[in-house]
Amino acid sequence: MKPINRRSNAPVFWGLFGAGGMLAALFGPVLVFITGIAVPLVLILPADAMSWPRMQAFAQHWAGKGLLFVVVALFMWHAMHRILHSLHDLGVHAGTALKFACYGLALLVTMTAAWILVAVGF
Protein backbone atom coordinates (compact mmCIF):
# COMPACT_ATOMS: atom_id res chain seq x y z
CA MET A 1 0.00 0.00 0.00
CA LYS A 2 2.63 2.52 -0.98
CA PRO A 3 0.32 5.23 -2.36
CA ILE A 4 -1.03 5.78 1.16
CA ASN A 5 2.18 7.62 2.01
CA ARG A 6 2.28 9.91 -1.00
CA ARG A 7 0.24 13.09 -0.96
CA SER A 8 -2.02 13.25 -3.97
CA ASN A 9 -1.84 16.21 -6.36
CA ALA A 10 -5.44 15.56 -7.34
CA PRO A 11 -6.81 18.63 -5.48
CA VAL A 12 -5.44 20.93 -8.20
CA PHE A 13 -7.30 19.10 -10.97
CA TRP A 14 -10.25 18.25 -8.79
CA GLY A 15 -10.57 21.93 -7.86
CA LEU A 16 -10.57 22.99 -11.51
CA PHE A 17 -12.96 20.16 -12.30
CA GLY A 18 -15.30 21.20 -9.51
CA ALA A 19 -15.22 24.88 -10.44
CA GLY A 20 -15.84 24.01 -14.10
CA GLY A 21 -18.69 21.70 -13.12
CA MET A 22 -20.36 24.38 -11.04
CA LEU A 23 -20.01 26.90 -13.86
CA ALA A 24 -21.24 24.39 -16.44
CA ALA A 25 -24.31 23.70 -14.35
CA LEU A 26 -25.02 27.43 -13.91
CA PHE A 27 -24.22 28.72 -17.40
CA GLY A 28 -24.06 25.66 -19.67
CA PRO A 29 -27.77 25.24 -20.46
CA VAL A 30 -28.42 28.95 -20.98
CA LEU A 31 -25.36 29.25 -23.23
CA VAL A 32 -26.60 26.34 -25.33
CA PHE A 33 -29.98 28.02 -25.49
CA ILE A 34 -28.62 31.42 -26.51
CA THR A 35 -25.95 30.31 -28.98
CA GLY A 36 -27.64 27.21 -30.35
CA ILE A 37 -31.36 28.00 -30.33
CA ALA A 38 -32.40 31.56 -29.47
CA VAL A 39 -30.02 33.48 -31.73
CA PRO A 40 -30.12 31.22 -34.84
CA LEU A 41 -33.93 30.94 -34.68
CA VAL A 42 -34.43 34.57 -33.58
CA LEU A 43 -36.40 33.52 -30.52
CA ILE A 44 -36.73 36.04 -27.68
CA LEU A 45 -33.38 37.62 -28.56
CA PRO A 46 -32.89 40.03 -31.50
CA ALA A 47 -31.22 38.60 -34.61
CA ASP A 48 -28.10 40.68 -34.14
CA ALA A 49 -27.61 39.73 -30.50
CA MET A 50 -24.41 37.92 -31.38
CA SER A 51 -23.33 40.06 -34.30
CA TRP A 52 -19.61 40.69 -34.81
CA PRO A 53 -19.49 44.26 -33.40
CA ARG A 54 -21.51 43.30 -30.34
CA MET A 55 -19.42 40.25 -29.57
CA GLN A 56 -16.23 42.19 -30.18
CA ALA A 57 -17.33 44.87 -27.77
CA PHE A 58 -18.20 42.15 -25.27
CA ALA A 59 -14.77 40.57 -25.60
CA GLN A 60 -13.07 43.94 -25.26
CA HIS A 61 -14.77 44.84 -22.00
CA TRP A 62 -12.86 43.57 -18.98
CA ALA A 63 -15.93 41.84 -17.52
CA GLY A 64 -16.74 40.13 -20.82
CA LYS A 65 -13.12 39.05 -21.12
CA GLY A 66 -13.19 37.57 -17.65
CA LEU A 67 -16.40 35.72 -18.26
CA LEU A 68 -15.27 34.33 -21.61
CA PHE A 69 -11.98 33.22 -20.10
CA VAL A 70 -13.40 31.34 -17.13
CA VAL A 71 -16.16 29.77 -19.20
CA VAL A 72 -13.78 28.48 -21.88
CA ALA A 73 -10.96 27.47 -19.55
CA LEU A 74 -12.89 25.92 -16.69
CA PHE A 75 -15.34 24.07 -18.97
CA MET A 76 -12.29 22.58 -20.64
CA TRP A 77 -10.61 21.49 -17.38
CA HIS A 78 -13.88 20.01 -16.27
CA ALA A 79 -14.38 18.11 -19.52
CA MET A 80 -10.85 16.73 -19.72
CA HIS A 81 -10.92 15.53 -16.12
CA ARG A 82 -14.24 13.83 -16.73
CA ILE A 83 -13.01 12.22 -19.95
CA LEU A 84 -9.88 10.98 -18.21
CA HIS A 85 -11.91 9.35 -15.45
CA SER A 86 -14.48 7.91 -17.83
CA LEU A 87 -11.68 6.31 -19.84
CA HIS A 88 -10.46 4.80 -16.56
CA ASP A 89 -13.93 3.36 -15.98
CA LEU A 90 -13.85 1.88 -19.48
CA GLY A 91 -10.57 0.15 -18.74
CA VAL A 92 -8.16 2.67 -20.28
CA HIS A 93 -6.04 3.51 -17.28
CA ALA A 94 -4.50 6.91 -16.95
CA GLY A 95 -0.78 6.58 -17.42
CA THR A 96 1.39 9.67 -17.35
CA ALA A 97 1.06 10.04 -21.14
CA LEU A 98 -2.74 10.08 -21.07
CA LYS A 99 -2.77 12.54 -18.17
CA PHE A 100 -0.41 14.83 -20.05
CA ALA A 101 -2.57 14.57 -23.15
CA CYS A 102 -5.82 15.40 -21.32
CA TYR A 103 -4.63 18.09 -18.95
CA GLY A 104 -2.17 19.35 -21.56
CA LEU A 105 -5.02 19.97 -23.98
CA ALA A 106 -6.92 21.83 -21.25
CA LEU A 107 -3.84 23.94 -20.56
CA LEU A 108 -3.37 24.63 -24.26
CA VAL A 109 -6.99 25.78 -24.64
CA THR A 110 -6.63 27.92 -21.51
CA MET A 111 -3.55 29.65 -22.84
CA THR A 112 -5.02 30.07 -26.30
CA ALA A 113 -8.15 31.64 -24.81
CA ALA A 114 -6.04 34.01 -22.72
CA TRP A 115 -3.92 34.93 -25.72
CA ILE A 116 -6.90 35.61 -28.00
CA LEU A 117 -8.64 37.66 -25.32
CA VAL A 118 -5.56 39.80 -24.90
CA ALA A 119 -5.14 40.03 -28.68
CA VAL A 120 -8.64 41.45 -29.28
CA GLY A 121 -7.58 44.49 -27.31
CA PHE A 122 -9.34 46.60 -24.73
Next chain:
Amino acid sequence: MAETSGNGKVIRVEVLRYRPEQDEEPFLQGYDVPFTDDMSVLQGLQYIKDWLDGTLSFRWSCRMAICGSCGMMIDGEPRLACKTFLRDFPAGTVRVEALAHFPIERDLVIRMDDFLAKLERIKPYIIPKEERTLAQGEYLQTPAQLDVYEQFSSCINCLLCYAACPQYGLNPDFVGPGIMALLHRYNADSRDGAAVERMEIAGSEAGVFNCTAVGYCSEVCPKHVDPANAVNQNKTRAAGDYFLRLVRPKGGAK
Protein backbone atom coordinates in the same frame (compact mmCIF):
# COMPACT_ATOMS: atom_id res chain seq x y z
CA MET B 1 -35.79 -28.93 10.05
CA ALA B 2 -39.40 -29.05 11.08
CA GLU B 3 -40.21 -25.50 10.02
CA THR B 4 -39.35 -26.18 6.38
CA SER B 5 -41.60 -29.18 5.92
CA GLY B 6 -45.19 -29.11 4.87
CA ASN B 7 -45.50 -25.86 2.97
CA GLY B 8 -44.14 -27.23 -0.28
CA LYS B 9 -42.19 -24.24 -1.54
CA VAL B 10 -38.79 -24.95 -3.05
CA ILE B 11 -36.21 -22.53 -4.37
CA ARG B 12 -33.21 -23.29 -6.57
CA VAL B 13 -30.13 -21.78 -4.95
CA GLU B 14 -27.13 -21.45 -7.26
CA VAL B 15 -23.99 -21.14 -5.16
CA LEU B 16 -20.53 -20.15 -6.34
CA ARG B 17 -18.22 -22.91 -5.16
CA TYR B 18 -14.46 -22.79 -4.94
CA ARG B 19 -12.32 -25.23 -3.00
CA PRO B 20 -8.74 -24.23 -3.78
CA GLU B 21 -7.31 -27.70 -3.18
CA GLN B 22 -9.49 -29.34 -5.83
CA ASP B 23 -11.10 -26.72 -8.11
CA GLU B 24 -9.23 -25.03 -10.93
CA GLU B 25 -11.63 -22.12 -10.80
CA PRO B 26 -14.95 -21.14 -9.17
CA PHE B 27 -18.12 -22.71 -10.58
CA LEU B 28 -21.85 -22.57 -9.85
CA GLN B 29 -23.51 -25.47 -8.07
CA GLY B 30 -27.30 -25.66 -7.73
CA TYR B 31 -29.30 -26.91 -4.75
CA ASP B 32 -33.06 -27.28 -4.31
CA VAL B 33 -33.96 -25.81 -0.97
CA PRO B 34 -37.40 -26.14 0.65
CA PHE B 35 -38.30 -22.88 2.39
CA THR B 36 -40.89 -20.89 4.29
CA ASP B 37 -41.58 -17.17 3.94
CA ASP B 38 -39.64 -16.26 7.06
CA MET B 39 -36.38 -17.82 5.84
CA SER B 40 -33.40 -15.68 4.92
CA VAL B 41 -30.85 -16.54 2.26
CA LEU B 42 -28.49 -17.31 5.16
CA GLN B 43 -30.96 -19.88 6.47
CA GLY B 44 -31.14 -21.33 2.97
CA LEU B 45 -27.36 -21.77 2.98
CA GLN B 46 -27.54 -23.32 6.44
CA TYR B 47 -30.14 -25.77 5.16
CA ILE B 48 -27.77 -26.74 2.35
CA LYS B 49 -24.88 -27.22 4.75
CA ASP B 50 -26.92 -29.20 7.28
CA TRP B 51 -28.93 -31.39 4.89
CA LEU B 52 -27.55 -31.38 1.36
CA ASP B 53 -23.82 -30.67 1.24
CA GLY B 54 -21.67 -30.30 4.35
CA THR B 55 -18.68 -29.08 2.34
CA LEU B 56 -20.18 -25.64 1.65
CA SER B 57 -18.34 -22.80 3.44
CA PHE B 58 -19.69 -19.36 4.33
CA ARG B 59 -19.33 -16.84 7.16
CA TRP B 60 -22.07 -15.83 9.54
CA SER B 61 -22.61 -15.16 13.19
CA CYS B 62 -25.38 -12.86 14.45
CA ARG B 63 -28.22 -13.60 11.94
CA MET B 64 -29.50 -10.06 12.57
CA ALA B 65 -27.45 -7.60 10.47
CA ILE B 66 -25.14 -6.66 13.31
CA CYS B 67 -21.91 -8.62 12.93
CA GLY B 68 -21.25 -7.90 9.25
CA SER B 69 -19.93 -11.38 8.41
CA CYS B 70 -22.52 -12.63 5.91
CA GLY B 71 -21.96 -10.18 3.04
CA MET B 72 -22.24 -11.83 -0.38
CA MET B 73 -23.41 -11.16 -3.92
CA ILE B 74 -27.07 -12.15 -4.11
CA ASP B 75 -28.36 -12.12 -7.67
CA GLY B 76 -25.42 -9.85 -8.46
CA GLU B 77 -26.02 -7.31 -5.69
CA PRO B 78 -23.90 -6.95 -2.55
CA ARG B 79 -26.23 -7.82 0.34
CA LEU B 80 -26.28 -9.36 3.81
CA ALA B 81 -27.52 -12.96 3.50
CA CYS B 82 -29.29 -12.70 6.87
CA LYS B 83 -31.17 -9.56 5.81
CA THR B 84 -32.32 -10.92 2.43
CA PHE B 85 -35.30 -13.23 2.24
CA LEU B 86 -35.86 -16.24 -0.02
CA ARG B 87 -39.48 -15.18 -0.53
CA ASP B 88 -38.24 -12.12 -2.44
CA PHE B 89 -37.08 -14.21 -5.38
CA PRO B 90 -40.39 -15.15 -6.98
CA ALA B 91 -38.72 -16.60 -10.08
CA GLY B 92 -37.86 -19.57 -7.89
CA THR B 93 -34.13 -19.24 -8.25
CA VAL B 94 -31.42 -17.17 -6.62
CA ARG B 95 -27.69 -16.90 -7.32
CA VAL B 96 -25.31 -16.52 -4.38
CA GLU B 97 -21.65 -15.66 -4.93
CA ALA B 98 -18.66 -14.47 -2.94
CA LEU B 99 -18.40 -10.68 -2.50
CA ALA B 100 -17.07 -8.99 -5.63
CA HIS B 101 -13.61 -7.38 -5.72
CA PHE B 102 -12.10 -9.65 -3.04
CA PRO B 103 -10.00 -12.77 -3.45
CA ILE B 104 -11.96 -15.93 -2.60
CA GLU B 105 -10.61 -17.97 0.29
CA ARG B 106 -13.13 -20.76 -0.17
CA ASP B 107 -16.69 -20.87 -1.54
CA LEU B 108 -18.45 -17.77 -0.18
CA VAL B 109 -15.65 -16.82 2.18
CA ILE B 110 -13.47 -13.94 0.97
CA ARG B 111 -10.09 -12.72 2.20
CA MET B 112 -10.40 -9.40 3.97
CA ASP B 113 -6.69 -8.89 4.74
CA ASP B 114 -6.58 -5.76 2.58
CA PHE B 115 -9.46 -4.15 4.47
CA LEU B 116 -8.03 -5.04 7.87
CA ALA B 117 -4.61 -3.64 6.98
CA LYS B 118 -6.23 -0.38 5.93
CA LEU B 119 -8.41 -0.33 9.04
CA GLU B 120 -5.30 -0.49 11.21
CA ARG B 121 -3.70 2.37 9.29
CA ILE B 122 -6.48 4.84 10.10
CA LYS B 123 -6.24 4.22 13.88
CA PRO B 124 -9.93 3.50 14.36
CA TYR B 125 -10.14 4.63 17.95
CA ILE B 126 -10.32 7.94 19.75
CA ILE B 127 -6.97 9.57 20.35
CA PRO B 128 -7.88 12.18 22.96
CA LYS B 129 -7.22 15.81 22.18
CA GLU B 130 -6.20 16.30 25.78
CA GLU B 131 -5.53 13.46 28.18
CA ARG B 132 -7.76 13.47 31.22
CA THR B 133 -6.95 11.74 34.47
CA LEU B 134 -9.52 9.51 36.14
CA ALA B 135 -10.07 12.23 38.72
CA GLN B 136 -10.98 14.71 35.98
CA GLY B 137 -13.84 12.47 34.93
CA GLU B 138 -15.22 11.41 31.59
CA TYR B 139 -14.86 13.06 28.18
CA LEU B 140 -18.12 14.95 27.78
CA GLN B 141 -19.95 15.56 24.53
CA THR B 142 -23.14 17.42 23.64
CA PRO B 143 -25.92 15.80 21.58
CA ALA B 144 -25.05 18.17 18.73
CA GLN B 145 -21.43 16.99 18.78
CA LEU B 146 -22.65 13.40 18.74
CA ASP B 147 -24.90 14.07 15.73
CA VAL B 148 -21.92 15.04 13.60
CA TYR B 149 -20.42 11.54 13.53
CA GLU B 150 -23.02 9.14 14.92
CA GLN B 151 -24.26 7.86 11.57
CA PHE B 152 -20.71 6.94 10.54
CA SER B 153 -20.21 4.95 13.72
CA SER B 154 -22.86 2.44 12.61
CA CYS B 155 -20.49 0.73 10.18
CA ILE B 156 -20.31 -3.03 10.77
CA ASN B 157 -17.36 -3.70 8.42
CA CYS B 158 -19.52 -5.85 6.16
CA LEU B 159 -17.63 -4.76 3.02
CA LEU B 160 -20.77 -4.50 0.89
CA CYS B 161 -19.70 -0.98 -0.10
CA TYR B 162 -16.36 -2.35 -1.33
CA ALA B 163 -18.12 -4.90 -3.53
CA ALA B 164 -20.29 -2.03 -4.84
CA CYS B 165 -17.43 0.37 -5.56
CA PRO B 166 -16.22 0.21 -9.18
CA GLN B 167 -13.14 2.24 -8.28
CA TYR B 168 -12.07 -0.22 -5.61
CA GLY B 169 -12.61 -2.96 -8.18
CA LEU B 170 -10.30 -1.20 -10.63
CA ASN B 171 -7.70 -0.20 -8.07
CA PRO B 172 -7.58 -2.02 -4.72
CA ASP B 173 -5.04 0.50 -3.42
CA PHE B 174 -7.98 2.89 -2.93
CA VAL B 175 -8.75 3.00 0.79
CA GLY B 176 -12.42 2.71 -0.16
CA PRO B 177 -15.82 3.80 1.16
CA GLY B 178 -16.08 1.88 4.45
CA ILE B 179 -12.64 2.93 5.67
CA MET B 180 -13.41 6.54 4.78
CA ALA B 181 -16.65 6.37 6.76
CA LEU B 182 -14.72 5.10 9.79
CA LEU B 183 -11.91 7.59 9.32
CA HIS B 184 -14.51 10.33 9.26
CA ARG B 185 -16.25 8.91 12.31
CA TYR B 186 -13.11 9.51 14.40
CA ASN B 187 -12.01 12.74 12.73
CA ALA B 188 -15.44 14.28 13.29
CA ASP B 189 -15.53 13.31 16.97
CA SER B 190 -15.10 16.35 19.21
CA ARG B 191 -13.03 14.32 21.68
CA ASP B 192 -10.49 13.19 19.08
CA GLY B 193 -7.24 14.98 18.25
CA ALA B 194 -5.68 12.87 15.50
CA ALA B 195 -7.46 14.23 12.43
CA VAL B 196 -4.31 15.69 10.90
CA GLU B 197 -2.64 12.30 10.97
CA ARG B 198 -5.63 10.55 9.43
CA MET B 199 -6.03 13.23 6.76
CA GLU B 200 -2.63 12.19 5.40
CA ILE B 201 -4.33 8.95 4.37
CA ALA B 202 -7.46 10.64 3.04
CA GLY B 203 -5.38 13.05 0.96
CA SER B 204 -2.88 10.45 -0.27
CA GLU B 205 -2.76 8.86 -3.70
CA ALA B 206 -4.75 5.98 -2.22
CA GLY B 207 -7.28 8.40 -0.75
CA VAL B 208 -10.56 10.12 -1.52
CA PHE B 209 -9.65 11.38 -4.98
CA ASN B 210 -9.94 7.87 -6.38
CA CYS B 211 -13.70 8.25 -5.95
CA THR B 212 -15.67 9.35 -9.01
CA ALA B 213 -18.90 9.95 -7.06
CA VAL B 214 -20.74 6.84 -8.22
CA GLY B 215 -22.70 6.60 -4.95
CA TYR B 216 -23.57 2.89 -5.16
CA CYS B 217 -21.70 2.29 -1.88
CA SER B 218 -24.29 4.28 0.05
CA GLU B 219 -27.13 2.51 -1.74
CA VAL B 220 -26.02 -0.97 -0.69
CA CYS B 221 -24.98 -0.10 2.87
CA PRO B 222 -27.25 -2.08 5.22
CA LYS B 223 -26.71 0.36 8.10
CA HIS B 224 -27.41 3.68 6.31
CA VAL B 225 -23.89 4.87 7.01
CA ASP B 226 -23.68 6.82 3.74
CA PRO B 227 -19.97 6.25 3.09
CA ALA B 228 -20.17 8.32 -0.12
CA ASN B 229 -20.96 11.33 2.03
CA ALA B 230 -17.87 10.69 4.18
CA VAL B 231 -15.74 10.44 1.04
CA ASN B 232 -17.11 13.67 -0.39
CA GLN B 233 -16.79 15.68 2.80
CA ASN B 234 -13.18 14.61 2.93
CA LYS B 235 -12.50 15.52 -0.68
CA THR B 236 -13.29 19.09 0.28
CA ARG B 237 -11.24 18.88 3.44
CA ALA B 238 -8.27 17.19 1.74
CA ALA B 239 -8.33 19.82 -1.01
CA GLY B 240 -8.44 22.55 1.66
CA ASP B 241 -5.45 20.99 3.44
CA TYR B 242 -3.60 20.75 0.15
CA PHE B 243 -3.88 24.45 -0.63
CA LEU B 244 -3.61 25.75 2.95
CA ARG B 245 -0.34 23.87 3.32
CA LEU B 246 1.10 26.10 0.57
CA VAL B 247 0.30 29.30 2.43
CA ARG B 248 1.35 28.13 5.88
CA PRO B 249 4.85 29.29 6.88
CA LYS B 250 6.34 25.86 7.47
CA GLY B 251 4.15 22.83 7.86
CA GLY B 252 4.36 19.10 7.62
CA ALA B 253 4.42 19.27 3.85
CA LYS B 254 5.08 15.93 2.21
